[in-house]
Amino acid sequence: MIVVKNLVKRFGLKTVLRGVDFQVEPGEFVALLGSNGTGKTTFLRILASLSRPTGGNVRIAGCRLPAQAEAVRSRLGFVSHQPLLYGDLTTEENLYFYGRMYAIPNIEQRISEVLDMLGLDFHRRDLVRTLSRGMQQRLSIGRAVLHDPQVLLFDEPYTGLDQNASVMLDKMLSRVAARGRAVVITSHDLIHIEDLATRYDILGRGLIVASSTREKLGRGSLLTFYRQAFQGA
Amino acid sequence: MKRDPSPTTLRSQLTAFFRVIASIIWKDLTVELRSRELLTAMLVFALLVVLIFNFALELDVKNRTGVTPGILWVTFTFAGTLGLNRSMAIEKDRGCLDGLLLVPVDRSAIYFGKFISNLAFMVIVEIIILPVYSALYNVNLFHPGLLLVILLGSIGYMAIGTLLAAMSVQTRTRDVLLPILLFPVVVPVLVAAVKSSGGFLQGSELAEILPWLNLLIAYDVIFIAIALMLFDYIVEE
Numbered sequence: 001m002i003v004v005k006n007l008v009k010r011f012g013l014k015t016v017l018r019g020v021d022f023q024v025e026p027g028e029f030v031a032l033l034g035s036n037g038t039g040k041t042t043f044l045r046i047l048a049s050l051s052r053p054t055g056g057n058v059r060i061a062g063c064r065l066p067a068q069a070e071a072v073r074s075r076l077g078f079v080s081h082q083p084l085l086y087g088d089l090t091t092e093e094n095l096y097f098y099g100r101m102y103a104i105p106n107i108e109q110r111i112s113e114v115l116d117m118l119g120l121d122f123h124r125r126d127l128v129r130t131l132s133r134g135m136q137q138r139l140s141i142g143r144a145v146l147h148d149p150q151v152l153l154f155d156e157p158y159t160g161l162d163q164n165a166s167v168m169l170d171k172m173l174s175r176v177a178a179r180g181r182a183v184v185i186t187s188h189d190l191i192h193i194e195d196l197a198t199r200y201d202i203l204g205r206g207l208i209v210a211s212s213t214r215e216k217l218g219r220g221s222l223l224t225f226y227r228q229a230f231q232g233a
Numbered sequence: 234m235k236r237d238p239s240p241t242t243l244r245s246q247l248t249a250f251f252r253v254i255a256s257i258i259w260k261d262l263t264v265e266l267r268s269r270e271l272l273t274a275m276l277v278f279a280l281l282v283v284l285i286f287n288f289a290l291e292l293d294v295k296n297r298t299g300v301t302p303g304i305l306w307v308t309f310t311f312a313g314t315l316g317l318n319r320s321m322a323i324e325k326d327r328g329c330l331d332g333l334l335l336v337p338v339d340r341s342a343i344y345f346g347k348f349i350s351n352l353a354f355m356v357i358v359e360i361i362i363l364p365v366y367s368a369l370y371n372v373n374l375f376h377p378g379l380l381l382v383i384l385l386g387s388i389g390y391m392a393i394g395t396l397l398a399a400m401s402v403q404t405r406t407r408d409v410l411l412p413i414l415l416f417p418v419v420v421p422v423l424v425a426a427v428k429s430s431g432g433f434l435q436g437s438e439l440a441e442i443l444p445w446l447n448l449l450i451a452y453d454v455i456f457i458a459i460a461l462m463l464f465d466y467i468v469e470e
Contacts, residue, residue: 050334052469074337082328084335086260088267100256101336103249127267143332 001026001151001182002047007056009042016042018206019056026150029183031197033190033226038203040186041080044155047184048078061150074102076151077144081159083136084143087129091120091139094128095146102147114142118172134165141172152176154185158192166192194222202229250342257333257346258353264323265354271319275358279312283362287369301372302430306423308366309359309383310390314412316354317394320347321402330402334468344464348395348457355387378433378442385449386426392456393418400467422456425449 004022008015016039024030034040045051046058049069058065061075078084085094092111099107115121118138128136137157144152154173158166170192177183177196187193193200194214200222202210210229217225265271286304324330324347333343363383367374394415401410425448432442 048335050331050469070337070339072337073335076335078331078335080328080331082331084328084332086264086323086329087327088264089260093263097256097260098332098336101253101333101338103252 001028001061002184003057003059004047005057007043007046007058008054009039009046009051010054016206017046017053020203020206020208022201022208024151024182024184026182027180028199029177029197030185030199030201031193032184032186032201032203033188033193034186034203035230039206040203041155043203044078044153044184044186047151048076048153049073050078074147075149076153077147077149079137079140079144079152079154079157081156083128083140085128085136085139088127090125090127091115091131092124094139095142098143099146104147110146114146117175118142119168132165133160134162134168137161137165137169138172141169141176145176150181152181152183154183154187156186156188158187158189170196190222190226194219200225202226204230246339249338253336253338253342254346254349257343258350261320261347261350262353271316271323271354272357274319275312275316275354276361278315279308279358279362280365282308282311283366283369292370297370297372298434299431301366301370301374301434302427305362305366305374305383305430306386306427308362309355309387310416310419310423312358312362313351313355313387313390313394314415316358317351317391317398317415318402318408318411320351320354321395321398322407325402330399330468340465340468341461343468344395344399344460347399348391348460351395351398352387352391355391356384359383359387372434374434376433379430382426382429382433382446382449385446385453386422386430389422389426389449389453389456390419392453392460393422396456396460396464396467399464422449422452425452 002022002024004020007017007020009017020043032040032043042051046053047060049065049072052066060072063071065072089097095111095114096107099111104110115124118141120135120139120142123131123135128139131139157169161169173196185193185197197214199211199213201208210225212225283304290300292300324333334340363374366372397414397418398411401407401414404410425445429442429445429449432445
């Protein structure tokens with residue numbers, strides 16, 4: 001579903017990604033881990049077609065970036081630590097706006113389905129700026145899955161969430177991923193990520209320095225794996 | 234080799250293009266109706282500028298008509314810059330610009346949506362300012378030719394202003410950077426707008442005004458074309 005080969009990204013003289021190779025199959029839930037400034041957000045923004053790669057090949061659902069960016073965008077949903085929602089529109093209006101932009105058929109029905117899934121049906125007429133951070137993040141996921149994309153990208157979705165909101169987000173992500181989509185998530189929260197992801201890739205010095213699966217590592221070993229990857233890097 | 238799009242594909246692309254434009258305009262108007270941040274700021278600022286000029290210049294009947302185009306365009310320009318900054322800041326503050334850029338449609342639709350919204354806000358302010366100015370300065374501004382010039386000048390101003398606002402909003406000094414970038418670029422539009430406005434107010438022959446009007450139209454077309462070519466590169470990292 002996602003195939004990245006020798007991806008390079010430079011900002012002026014600074015090279016952020018130095019030849020990343022990365023692949024995700026449908027149904028895989030991949031956690032992209034790494035310390036601050038290793039290029040996780042840059043990597044996801046390139047996959048989301050929000051940033052242009054300096055070199056290398058990126059294919060998503062068979063479409064090349066940046067040449068077929070429009071086709072890629074129709075197949076992916078992106079959630080960042082910012083909500084990407086308008087505070088002065090209601091929950092329902094935000095989804096309606098994005099639904100119209102994506103030309104979703106039976107939009108009212110789809111909005112009801114998504115709000116029901118997110119547990120936000122009761123807040124459908126509330127202005128987004130009056131919602132809690134956790135609710136806004138759930139709605140942000142709703143915006144990303146509204147057009148039922150094949151690929152989902154989550155950039156630090158736990159940022160600024162309290163414990164309860166994080167647990168709720170875990171449930172939400174599990175439900176979203178359980179539908180055979182390819183999911184890539186970046187996070188510093190190893191505890192939440194360990195149970196959610198099926199594969200862990202570590203990004204360091206602009207490269208994938210280590211990769212393993214949940215099956216191989218076993219429960220409770222992610223932190224050790226993470227530390228070892230950085231010692232070796 | 235790239236195949237030419239079929240008429241059906243072209244029609245569906247055009248439908249998507251206009252749907253995105255309409256959605257952005259709907260969104261901007263709804264947000265403004267709720268918050269009243271943008272129009273209030275533009276309107277109060279424009280009224281203050283008109284009032285300050287009224288007290289500062291102490292104009293007599295003779296030279297009143299002569300300075301009117303200048304005062305009007307200074308007012309519209311300053312109020313427009315305020316509106317442009319706020320309009321793009323709304324998109325940037327919660328990462329909403331990224332939300333728009335993720336939509337699977339040609340990004341020039343996003344530009345047009347924002348451009349038409351910004352233009353609508355500027356026109357609303359102008360509609361309110363014109364009678365106020367007429368009353369304060371005792372000048373009749375309801376001349377069809379003048380109204381056309383105001384519309385054409387606003388189109389040119391907002392066409393390039395929307396593009397530059399999308400650029401400056403990415404920086405920390407966006408409030409300062411936009412006028413610094415915008416004013417030098419927009420000088421030809423302002424000169425043409427002031428000259429043709431003055432021509433209509435002073436009752437000049439159409440042949441005298443026409444070159445300025447043509448210049449105004451030419452710059453409108455050039456600015457829109459430049460914006461269409463550059464918008465995608467400006468908003469993408």
